[in-house]
Amino acid sequence: MPTASDLYGPDALRALEALAADACGDAFEPMRRAGSAAYEVAARSWPRAQRIVVICGPGNNGGDGYVFALRALEQGRDALVVRMPAHQPRPGLASRACGEFLAAGGLVQEFNGTLPVADLLVDALFGIGFSRVPGEDTAPLIDAINSHGAPVLALDVPSGVVAATGAVPGAAVEAGCTVEFIVAKAGLRTGAARDHVGRLELASLSLDPTLLENVESAAERLVPADLARWLRPRRRDSHKGRHGRVLLVGGDHGHGGAIILCAEAALRSGAGLVEVLTREAHVSGALARVPEAMVRATPDAAQPVAAALSGHADVIAIGPGLGQDCWGRSLFEEVRASGTAMVLDADALNLLALSPCRLPSGTVLTPHPGEAGRLLGCTVADVQADRFASAAALVERYGAVVVLKGAGTIIAAPGRTPRLIDAGNPGMAVGGMGDLLTGAVAAMLGQGLEPFDAASAAALLHSAAGDAAAAIDGQRGLLPTDLTPWLRRLSNPEFHPWT
Numbered sequence: 151m152p153t154a155s156d157l158y159g160p161d162a163l164r165a166l167e168a169l170a171a172d173a174c175g176d177a178f179e180p181m182r183r184a185g186s187a188a189y190e191v192a193a194r195s196w197p198r199a200q201r202i203v204v205i206c207g208p209g210n211n212g213g214d215g216y217v218f219a220l221r222a223l224e225q226g227r228d229a230l231v232v233r234m235p236a237h238q239p240r241p242g243l244a245s246r247a248c249g250e251f252l253a254a255g256g257l258v259q260e261f262n263g264t265l266p267v268a269d270l271l272v273d274a275l276f277g278i279g280f281s282r283v284p285g286e287d288t289a290p291l292i293d294a295i296n297s298h299g300a301p302v303l304a305l306d307v308p309s310g311v312v313a314a315t316g317a318v319p320g321a322a323v324e325a326g327c328t329v330e331f332i333v334a335k336a337g338l339r340t341g342a343a344r345d346h347v348g349r350l351e352l353a354s355l356s357l358d359p360t361l362l363e364n365v366e367s368a369a370e371r372l373v374p375a376d377l378a379r380w381l382r383p384r385r386r387d388s389h390k391g392r393h394g395r396v397l398l399v400g401g402d403h404g405h406g407g408a409i410i411l412c413a414e415a416a417l418r419s420g421a422g423l424v425e426v427l428t429r430e431a432h433v434s435g436a437l438a439r440v441p442e443a444m445v446r447a448t449p450d451a452a453q454p455v456a457a458a459l460s461g462h463a464d465v466i467a468i469g470p471g472l473g474q475d476c477w478g479r480s481l482f483e484e485v486r487a488s489g490t491a492m493v494l495d496a497d498a499l500n501l502l503a504l505s506p507c508r509l510p511s512g513t514v515l516t517p518h519p520g521e522a523g524r525l526l527g528c529t530v531a532d533v534q535a536d537r538f539a540s541a542a543a544l545v546e547r548y549g550a551v552v553v554l555k556g557a558g559t560i561i562a563a564p565g566r567t568p569r570l571i572d573a574g575n576p577g578m579a580v581g582g583m584g585d586l587l588t589g590a591v592a593a594m595l596g597q598g599l600e601p602f603d604a605a606s607a608a609a610l611l612h613s614a615a616g617d618a619a620a621a622i623d624g625q626r627g628l629l630p631t632d633l634t635p636w637l638r639r640l641s642n643p644e645f646h647p648w649t
């Protein structure tokens with residue numbers, strides 16, 4: 151089973167390093183270009199930073215740091231290198247870079263628990279060579295960087311972040327900007343990494359792009375470019391039935407809002423007809439809130455539910471507010487047996503975890519990390535330790551398309567390269583946001599997108615709507631209902647911010 155580390159692990163990047171050295175005809179040249187490119191980003195971003203402290207590790211990331219420091223000296227800045235006593239530069243490239251810095255009059259100071267006064271800190275402690283296996287305790291140094299107060303520029307990877315997966319096993323640098331070298335790293339765009347990278351800048355090191363044709367970069371996984379293509383076709387057929395009949399099932403007692411949010415999102419994402427099957431008690435509230443939806447009450451448990459599922463839905467989404475009591479269980483079993491394209495969310499996923507089975511390939515699962523853990527029989531920490539691997543494992547086990555929610559949503563499907571949503575913000579971590587996504591996925595399926603594209607389009611639409619709403623009134627206090635007008639706006643190509 152492939153994992154992200156196969157793509158961006160040390161072996162892959164070692165190969166990339168060799169490619170870079172061959173392309174430059176000199177093994178030191180990529181390091182010289184990396185340190186210099188990072189300096190250019192610093193000079194542009196912090197033009198008045200005079201006192202620059204570069205924290206160098208023992209490896210080639212540290213080597214980039216020495217090159218950066220030399221460049222800063224040459225440009226008249228007060229550049230100082232600080233390193234752990236144990237972090238003598240490794241023989242070879244890093245040692246050469248350190249030697250050139252010292253030969254130019256550069257100073258190296260051992261870390262003594264605090265960092266000197268600085269206008270800018272440069273994190274060259276660890277790059278792609280960082281592994282989650284705890285080495286000597288670098289946490290005090292990382293904490294000193296994070297508490298210093300000066301802006302932080304990270305070289306290649308914020309130290310303490312696992313580049314291949316986005317996992318943050320311990321202390322990690324919180325950068326204001328991260329300059330990635332050669333390829334955009336998918337791991338830096340998902341999971342906890344998104345809280346550490348700051349603004350991402352890519353330094354290609356002026357390598358010939360054909361050199362990288364076999365190295366898949368995160369850019370190829372980023373959905374926006376695809377979504378614009380999918381959503382570009384304008385609505386043509388004027389018959390509402392031709393834009394998807396979507397049936398939404400859920401809303402047990404006390405959870406009626408979830409299925410109503412789902413219905414609103416499905417309509418705002420372009421579904422033609424939306425039908426809601428919920429508890430009798432929620433019918434009037436649902437109609438009051440979303441009069442465009444046809445809302446029906448499920449029969450009480452005494453009657454077979456199958457009748458309630460009759461009709462000609464193109465897709466059934468089940469789970470928002472479903473609960474796991476006999477009402478929810480019987481609805482779930484009926485839907486699972488219906489043979490209709492399905493979107494399973496929330497309690498439908500929890501019920502699936504209790505009775506796992508292979509699903510029709512057109513099914514879309516939309517778990518958050520907790521639901522993913524239950525579906526895989528592991529902890530949330532295990533899921534987050536390698537989100538790409540976790541998404542792949544869910545696809546492997548259930549045979550469905552998987553939308554692994556959380557920072558940097560990942561969409562995976564059988565036989566497909568996983569996709570990554572490089573959008574969304576922490577303000578979206580509130581109840582009800584997932585219900586919107588479920589409605590959007592159902593709407594995209596109903597409009598004829600194939601499941602992997604439908605899930606990708608909906609996930610981007612959802613995250614972009616969250617970013618658009620947060621850009622106006624902030625992330626704190628962001629509510630699902632703030633997103634629904636944006637779902638409509640951004641599902642129309644003329645409003646796409648990414649084209």
Ligand SMILES: NC(=O)C1=CN([C@@H]2O[C@H](COP(=O)(O)OP(=O)(O)OC[C@H]3O[C@@H](n4cnc5c(N)ncnc54)[C@H](O)[C@@H]3O)[C@@H](O)[C@H]2O)[C@H](O)CC1
Nearest residue numbers: 167180181184209210211276277278279280281283285306
């Ligand atoms: N890929 C390229 O084409 C280029 C890469 N460059 C830079 O090189 C680094 C990768 O350098 P590497 O020496 O492989 O590893 P790091 O410098 O990231 O790590 C140094 C060293 O740290 C030790 N270590 C690992 N994990 C831990 C831990 N948990 N605790 C303590 N110590 C740890 C381990 O011994 C590592 O070897 C890449 O990121 C780029 O910045 C080139 O300069 C540009 C081209």
Ligand SMILES: [K+]
Nearest residue numbers: 273276305307
């Ligand atoms: K770094």
